[in-house]
Amino acid sequence: MADMTIDQETHEYELVYILQPELSEDEILGVNDRVAQIVGSHAGEIAETEMWGRRTLAYPIKKQFEGHYILQRVSMLPGGTDEVERYLRFNENVLRFLLMRSDS
DSSP, X not given: OHHHHHHSOOEEEEEEEEEOTTOOHHHHHHHHHHHXXXXXXXXXXXXXXXXXXXXXXXEEEXXXXXXXXXEEEEEEOTTHHHHHHHHHXXXXXXXXXXXXXXXX
């Protein structure tokens, strides 16, 4: 496993996700911490986190009209994207997410 991290290089990504509007600050930080753990387990780190706050959605998602927006700039091995996306897809507090490679 250690050889894989030497052979592969990390890439930079931008991750934006929208959380349920009724979440407390602790619950929001819990999601952020879990994403940071996943990124860290794939030889990565979170360079920056921007909490955009609670905003009105352009259209209703899962019967919600507002959500907490979070932007994170991360670097990690390419294999980590699958695990981050899986976590966000199955987390009931996440309304939408988008993970894009930003260093191409």
